[in-house]
Amino acid sequence: MSKGGRQAYAALSVLAAGALVLTGCSKGGSDTGDNKKQDKENAQRQQASIKFGGASDSQGPAPEVPGAKSGGTISVPQRDSLAHLDPAQIYVSNESQMALLYHRGLTGFKATSNDGKQHEVVGDLATDSGTTTDGGKTWKYTLKDGVKWEDGSPITSKDVRQSVERLFAPFINTGPSYLQQWLANTPGADYRKLLPDGPYKGKHLPNSILETPDDKTIIFHFKTAHPDLPYALGMVGYAMVSQKGDTKERYDKKPVTCGPYKIASFKSGKSMVLVKNPNWDPKTDPMRHQYVDQFNITFNHQFEDSTKALLADGTADQTSVSFQNAVDAGNLSKVLSDPKMKSRTVEGYQPFVGQMNINMSHPAMQDKKVREAIAYALPVSPFQRAYGGSDAMDIPGGIISPTVSGYDPNFDPWNRKNKPAGDPAKAKKLLQEAGKVGMKLTFGYINSQEGQAYSTAMAAGLKKAGFDVQRQEIPAESYYDQVSKIKNNYDIFNSNWGADWPSASTVIPPSFDGRQIADGASNYSQLNDPQVNNEIDRINKITDPVKAAAAWEKLDKHIVKDIINIVPTGYFKQVQIAGSKIGGLAYDDVIGAIDPRRVYVK
Amino acid sequence: MTSPIDVEGSGGTSVVIDGATQPPAALEAKELQGRSPGQLMWIRFKRDRTGVISAGVVAFFFLIAAAAPLIAKLYGKNPYTVYADERPELFDSAGVPVQPNGGISSEFWFGLEPGNGYDVFTKLLYGIRTSLMISLAVTVATVLTGILLGVTAGYLGGKADYFISRLIDFLLAFPAQLFFIASMPVVVSLFVSPTDETPVYVRVVALIMVQWFLGWMSLGRILRGTTLALREREFIEAARVSGAPPWRIIRREILPNVVTPILVQGTYMLPNFVTAEAGLSFLGVGIVEPTPDWGQMFSKASTELVMQNDITYMFFPGISMIIFIVAFNLLGDSVRDAFDPKTAR
Numbered sequence: 045m046s047k048g049g050r051q052a053y054a055a056l057s058v059l060a061a062g063a064l065v066l067t068g069c070s071k072g073g074s075d076t077g078d079n080k081k082q083d084k085e086n087a088q089r090q091q092a093s094i095k096f097g098g099a100s101d102s103q104g105p106a107p108e109v110p111g112a113k114s115g116g117t118i119s120v121p122q123r124d125s126l127a128h129l130d131p132a133q134i135y136v137s138n139e140s141q142m143a144l145l146y147h148r149g150l151t152g153f154k155a156t157s158n159d160g161k162q163h164e165v166v167g168d169l170a171t172d173s174g175t176t177t178d179g180g181k182t183w184k185y186t187l188k189d190g191v192k193w194e195d196g197s198p199i200t201s202k203d204v205r206q207s208v209e210r211l212f213a214p215f216i217n218t219g220p221s222y223l224q225q226w227l228a229n230t231p232g233a234d235y236r237k238l239l240p241d242g243p244y245k246g247k248h249l250p251n252s253i254l255e256t257p258d259d260k261t262i263i264f265h266f267k268t269a270h271p272d273l274p275y276a277l278g279m280v281g282y283a284m285v286s287q288k289g290d291t292k293e294r295y296d297k298k299p300v301t302c303g304p305y306k307i308a309s310f311k312s313g314k315s316m317v318l319v320k321n322p323n324w325d326p327k328t329d330p331m332r333h334q335y336v337d338q339f340n341i342t343f344n345h346q347f348e349d350s351t352k353a354l355l356a357d358g359t360a361d362q363t364s365v366s367f368q369n370a371v372d373a374g375n376l377s378k379v380l381s382d383p384k385m386k387s388r389t390v391e392g393y394q395p396f397v398g399q400m401n402i403n404m405s406h407p408a409m410q411d412k413k414v415r416e417a418i419a420y421a422l423p424v425s426p427f428q429r430a431y432g433g434s435d436a437m438d439i440p441g442g443i444i445s446p447t448v449s450g451y452d453p454n455f456d457p458w459n460r461k462n463k464p465a466g467d468p469a470k471a472k473k474l475l476q477e478a479g480k481v482g483m484k485l486t487f488g489y490i491n492s493q494e495g496q497a498y499s500t501a502m503a504a505g506l507k508k509a510g511f512d513v514q515r516q517e518i519p520a521e522s523y524y525d526q527v528s529k530i531k532n533n534y535d536i537f538n539s540n541w542g543a544d545w546p547s548a549s550t551v552i553p554p555s556f557d558g559r560q561i562a563d564g565a566s567n568y569s570q571l572n573d574p575q576v577n578n579e580i581d582r583i584n585k586i587t588d589p590v591k592a593a594a595a596w597e598k599l600d601k602h603i604v605k606d607i608i609n610i611v612p613t614g615y616f617k618q619v620q621i622a623g624s625k626i627g628g629l630a631y632d633d634v635i636g637a638i639d640p641r642r643v644y645v646k
Numbered sequence: 647m648t649s650p651i652d653v654e655g656s657g658g659t660s661v662v663i664d665g666a667t668q669p670p671a672a673l674e675a676k677e678l679q680g681r682s683p684g685q686l687m688w689i690r691f692k693r694d695r696t697g698v699i700s701a702g703v704v705a706f707f708f709l710i711a712a713a714a715p716l717i718a719k720l721y722g723k724n725p726y727t728v729y730a731d732e733r734p735e736l737f738d739s740a741g742v743p744v745q746p747n748g749g750i751s752s753e754f755w756f757g758l759e760p761g762n763g764y765d766v767f768t769k770l771l772y773g774i775r776t777s778l779m780i781s782l783a784v785t786v787a788t789v790l791t792g793i794l795l796g797v798t799a800g801y802l803g804g805k806a807d808y809f810i811s812r813l814i815d816f817l818l819a820f821p822a823q824l825f826f827i828a829s830m831p832v833v834v835s836l837f838v839s840p841t842d843e844t845p846v847y848v849r850v851v852a853l854i855m856v857q858w859f860l861g862w863m864s865l866g867r868i869l870r871g872t873t874l875a876l877r878e879r880e881f882i883e884a885a886r887v888s889g890a891p892p893w894r895i896i897r898r899e900i901l902p903n904v905v906t907p908i909l910v911q912g913t914y915m916l917p918n919f920v921t922a923e924a925g926l927s928f929l930g931v932g933i934v935e936p937t938p939d940w941g942q943m944f945s946k947a948s949t950e951l952v953m954q955n956d957i958t959y960m961f962f963p964g965i966s967m968i969i970f971i972v973a974f975n976l977l978g979d980s981v982r983d984a985f986d987p988k989t990a991r
Contacts, residue, residue: 348950372950373740374951374952374953374954374955376740377740378954425739426728426730428739429740429741429761429762430761432740433741434739434740435740465732465734466731496934497761497762500762500935501728501730501731504727504728504731504936505728517934
């Protein structure tokens, strides 16, 4: 182009660039206003001990959801596809949550209040949550009348036996292992020796362990007392599998269901359709409803995408709700500050608690003063910021989450509530006393967006206290594999652990029992303190759940304040939204997300 | 690709432009004899206003990049301080600055970065410094390699030409972007012990090496073409006949005559390397937090946290990069036109 032309072109491009600046002005802050009151209520809420319900609590039908109507189709955008449909392989939270619609177990968690905050354990397929006359060594269950599979055949104790015995087979490897370990009376993976091939080669568990005297009665015999059995059997991992329909590995893609919905189609990684199960009898079910005609579930929707779609509330999205997806960190303030969204928003705690593990197998970390310095110096505000602020994460006290029995809101040994960014002065003093100012600290962090953000700020805070922090990035897919190796190079690294049911017996033993140390196991800090191990054994035998919760809390305080092998980093929360035509929204504390059993189309 | 350029001044025939006739040229030749091509180029360049302004802008960027530590010292802040923890009253719990427009104030001229709250002014300065430093190093490396291999292949011909050209073809077949993304983590891990943090200089060296490996071929091919044409000229033949060894011929006769395409290509290559490096940092395989980097600022700007709550942040790296790239490209056009008015339109 000519010289003159080029000058004009240059001027034009500069002008265009400049004009963009004018559109870029933004208002400040993202704070959501007065959520402090809400937080206080949440904090004051003591998760009172969850009762074990009797026969009357276990009867159906479930109490009606106020305002519920029948009919309609709900679309469910989810981020993660379901890797497993076989109950025994289900452990991950999104799979468990979805399975509440199509699988049933001996017991289950029934919400006793409409806001999802009160629960009790009741009999689901069983007539009650279980009876024991010897303090938890023997548990008896009786199946209800009229419970059927999706094809109309009755559910009998033969199905229960099948469901329990197949847990020992080698192809069942991703679900929970509590029941198997208790039946075999061994920790770790040795339980498989009890019944190596499961029921598939004709062998069965002897009557001294599992008795099924008739079609409706099941008796568990344990060598040591397990007062928590009703909790454990409420996990989807122990839901019923049809003996006649057990196709072993293929069951994972095509299970036989007995819940209010059955699986019309499932395309792994793409979609799933649930339709009404005519053979589900609401009179036998104390917890579920069958309001909606059909659920159309689709996968691979990231949090940002589903949030934006639900906010836009177009015709298709008005009858949408995601069970798994939360509002992403970037859109949190927009959702919470919009008064129109209030009726479409629920929030609450997830069971996950973040903890910074200190690797006790490294000699440098075995000096208690060093660990104390780390605890004082570690800023936890970056962890909160990385996930989206106070609406996504609470500043922690101990290692027991507000959703678990025994949570004490007043326990804050490191003064985190006042100094979320840490106390570097105090930490430096401790390091000086230990003579270790300038010591190297290898900080392994997960190479995700959140991990990069919080590890840089945490490292800066630790540096102020006098540590020489070396951050080491670990790829996100293999993060837990790497940090769970017994021989790893990381002095400190974060992990998030969620209780399997609202008792600290699923928090403290997996993370702090020294006998559980193994490659891949969850005692990441590799703590092996004989006193702690003994305490764990002692508390596991307490039959009164209230007394047990108090004892766990005392142990929690001892571990966090005196042993300091971990530093709690945050209590996970989440905010979830739904389309404007979705009713029955409630955030269920036990599920740690929206309760899919209550939703209906307005 | 620029055509081999007829160099004026060393006795070559002058070309008639726009109907200009011989006598003015002869008059000029009498008054200002021996003006070198460089001087001619400079005069033509000065007459081009767009070029001069662009050169000024580019020089400004290089100046602030070089002086970044000094400017930061005068300003009193650095890009590594986590203000979200040092000054929590300026932020909400999610790390978004409370004041509008990202907290622009007399204390923080460009505001604060949402998240950990880094100071944007110094982060941008240091980010430009990092990106320009790396790109400059890559440009120098690729130009040297391009000269070495391109001119050698063009002049020597025969086997050397054959092998170098096949090497160029082979390397051109690599998908460059994918190769960069895939090889960065590998190269980085070769140099770092498993217990230590990857030092910044390792990342920088890896970036330079990876981009240089696949960046020199276009210049190499151009120079090979130029050299091939030059090789057949009489003055080269004369030099050969007079007994000059090949290296001396390359050094004294050919190289000065390929300066033109080198300069022109160089001014196009550098902005391409800047955007490539920014792209790699954006994807997370280049320079990572907390080291400031132009591309990494884009990455931060594209997160929902920034887009929904503080879109002003996006404009600092964005506008500065647009200005820089536009200026550099206009500069490249002007340099090319200054060297060869024939191709100016």
